[in-house]
Amino acid sequence: MTEDKDMTTDEDGAAPVTLTPEQQARLRRRNIAVALGLIAMVGLFFAMTLVRLGGNVADRTY
Amino acid sequence: MSDITYTQNGGSNGASVSASPRGLKGATPGYMEADIADYFALLKPRVMSLVIFTGLVGMMIAPGDIHPLTAFTALLCIAVGAGASGALNMWWDADIDAVMDRTVNRPIPKGVVSAQSAAAFGATLSAASVFVMAALVGYVPAALLAFTILFYVVVYTMWLKRATSQNIVIGGLAGALPPAIGWAAVTGGLALEPLVLVAIIFMWTPPHFWALALVRNDDYTRAGVPMLPVVAGPDATRNQILLYSLLLVPLGAMPLVLGFGGVVYAVASIGLGAGFLTLAVNVWRYRTGALAHKSAMRLFGFSIFYLFALFASLLIERMAGLAPFAPFV
Incomplete structure (x- = not known):
């Protein structure tokens, strides 16, 4: 069934590669893992900024 | 995968064991099989656990206080840096791993992760771990982490391992440094x-x-x-x-x-x-x-x-x- 298969190209861009549903699922899982990793890093920077600023936020002068 | 072939011209020549379709038009490259667990295996989780532990001890014996989140960040960077070194080691040594019983089932020789993907994965995580350590913990622990990664990958993996029987003696310094990184994360320096x-x-x-x-x-x-x-x-x-x-x-x-x-x-x-x-x-x-x-x-x-x-x-x-x-x- 071509409808549920992803068509992409080989490394050299020559031969088309057909992904099975299982391969598509694994690719999706890998992509989600990368996205979650990036979100976690953003969250870590945000939390560490709060930790580093601490009470100094309240003491700032405008 | 049964349709995987290896080109073993790696190691000091540039490690390029790669999984590729055996000339079959429309065949699926083996690395499309890679799941999250395969990438996790590239990080050598058992080695990573010992590195995290020794880094934690270095942190705990250090004088002074460290915020729990900063300590967590430092340990995370140590873990990711160590794991990234492992991935780069597997990339370079894929030709060796493919002929050793102990390592033949690693993701690259198994054909589920391409050598290029492992190299990109390891290099990205190495850079990220050092950057995050420098930005959120301190420059001294970041410098020590960068030195550890470079020493393990360049000095040990690329040079000593294939060159001398003293490979693991000198190369062992990379695995020994995590307590110093942990200490530096707390104190910002080093001590005896x-x-x-x-x-x-x-x-x-x-x-x-x-x-x-x-x-x-x-x-x-x-x-x-x-x-x-x-x-x-x-x-x-x-x-x-x-x-x-x-x-x-x-x-x-x-x-x-x-x-x-x-x-x-x-x-x-x-x-x-x-x-x-x-x-x-x-x-x-x-x-x-x-x-x-x-x-x-x-x-x-x-x-x-x-x-x-x-x-x-x-x-x-x-x-x-x-x-x-x-x-x-």
């Missing part, structure tokens, strides 16, 4: 205490690896890796194991002398040291047959427990708030 812990791991590495190399001698010979048993023979290796063990055990007592190891550490270092020496003597005594094999595997297994328990005793003392023994200070 973390360097003693680094020296303990440095001295522990040769008998640990050579015990395994004695058993896996055929593997290393087939792969052409000049491990000490391959180059100098099993008997010379047994002498070296005993020599390093004799140096390691008194070095393990140094935290007592310097006053940052207490009663728990005293009991642990003496008991564990006696056990380590006994097993090293057995390796030296039994040179043939099943007993020789058994002795080497026993020392290898115990060496992991030795390091873990020795560092755990320091951790327990700090967590329990026990005063250091400090008999000579």
